[in-house]
Amino acid sequence: MSAILDLKGLEVSFDGFKAVSGLDLSVGEGELLCLLGANGAGKSTTLDLICGKTLPTAGTIRFRDRDITEVHEFRRARLGIGRKFQVPTVFRELTVEQNLEVARSEYPGVLSTLRRLGVRRCDRLEEVLELVGLTSKRRAQASELSHGETQWLEIAMLVMQDSQLILMDEPTAGMTIAETSRTCELFNRLRGRHTLVVVEHDMSFVREIAERITVMHQGQVLAEGGVTDIENNEAVREAYLGSRGIAHA
């Protein structure tokens, strides 16, 4: 499998505190990688580095054989990197449909958006609405959605954006069991078409979707491998599972 994303020796420090230090990570094309780690392990910061929200103090980021370490955020998005935030971030004053229209960004220039309508109905829009079960709420304001629905809307926006690489920060946080299992289905439909990096705490969810798991600890990669490898890894048990208890998750 050829790597679509390659992180080498990444380092970030906030006021001297190293949130990420010497991180090496490689993600193959079409792969679904789960990123695990205790609170504060540096998972979100790693995603921030990939999408450009945070610039590294050292190291390089390569995406599709291109060095994007210094590339501006919106250009990274145009290159094919999408991001879902840990705190669901949608446009609360806009309707569900409008949110998805913003996400449909194959022509992001001013001149092309001037020539388009605010919301264009098309099969793709219907498909995505159907996928996350928001068809009946298409006209609702995003602020009226429940927490789970807001999470889905943001996931739907990423599907709409159709990025090659999708970074998901805790997509099932705050979801009910039924909602989580639905999200599972959704991810299984996304895999293959997109490369996914998913940060998750819910081990049953991870077991359901993960092909490969990378565990982070104190800003570094602690272990990598399949689900059973990780669950049986002593170092992981000590550093992470001890604190949250993977066995009962």
Add this chain to the structure above:
Amino acid sequence: MSQKWLLPLLGYVAFSVAILSVPAMVGDNVFLLNKYARYLALALPAVALALCWGQAGILNLGQGFSFGIGAYAIAMHLKLVASASNPGGLPDFMGWNNVGALPWFWEPFHSLGFAVLAGIGVPVLLASLLGWFMFRARIAGVFVAIITLAMLVVGNLLVVDQQRYTGGLNGMTDLAWLNVLGLQIDPYSRAFYYLTAGSLIAVLMAGFVLVRSKFGLILQAIRGNPERVRYFGYDVARYQSVAFATSAGVAGIGGMLYAMVLEFASPTFMAVPLSLAFVIWCAVGGRQSLLAAAIGAVVVNAIQGSLSEAFLDTAQLLVGGIFVLVVLFLPRGLGGLVEDTATRLHGAGARLRRGREAVEKSVDLPVKRGEVAK
């Protein structure tokens, strides 16, 4: 066309028809006509503000900067026309300030086309430049307000200071009438009123489309969360700059019309109180809608106009009071009130329909009379 378009469009059309029918109603009262033309000219900067503040969330407290540039651009042209018979074609105030010959940058203003182009183009250019620096640096919110306000103060000082070229504190007075293709347009005429109303309608209609385009949608998204928009691949700074510059152009048009309707240009156009008044009109009308902002400007000016005839100084106080009340109780302005009422009526109608359906269904229940009682 979807329903979401239809109702607002009806509002825009109704407003257009209303302002176009004013001349027929006021008849020969040219003073009244001139007064209404003034209100319509002042609606333009409010609309401009609704565009950049209401849509994109950029609060420009220095809208008077662009408004003033527009006013001075057209005033320079009309002053030159009025001064044609002076020695050297020199405006009177230049003579008083011992300016010997017409400065080079005044020369092109002999052309009306150039003046109009400058009245729109210079604000657009300067706003693009300022916007570029501000929005690249991700300056937002109150800092944008402070910077634009500072820009306004600098512009005002410059105009007052450069008396030789601008007429200083007195501004430029005794302007000629606008002359389009040999047609003299008296600011107290129907023709001038229609010019102003037509400009406002054109801007409103263009704005109507702009707000409902995907470009408008992106601006609204940026207002809500610029960060999120960026990660979808949009160049947020560019969108903000374009909104800011377009708004400046509209304010410039308003300034040109305002100078013509008053027949002078003055540094007060670029003074802080007027720019703050623009914000008030826009907020009272409702910044989320261009039409509401225009109506806000007209209504507040009309109230202020009629009150000041009756009470003079207390008028300002009353307008200030109205503003405070609106901000406290109607955060989305009068436009928001209308919208909410419409939604509520619509909702009540829907509930009524649902209720009736439910009743009809319940009548169909396959329960025979008397059965329930058992």
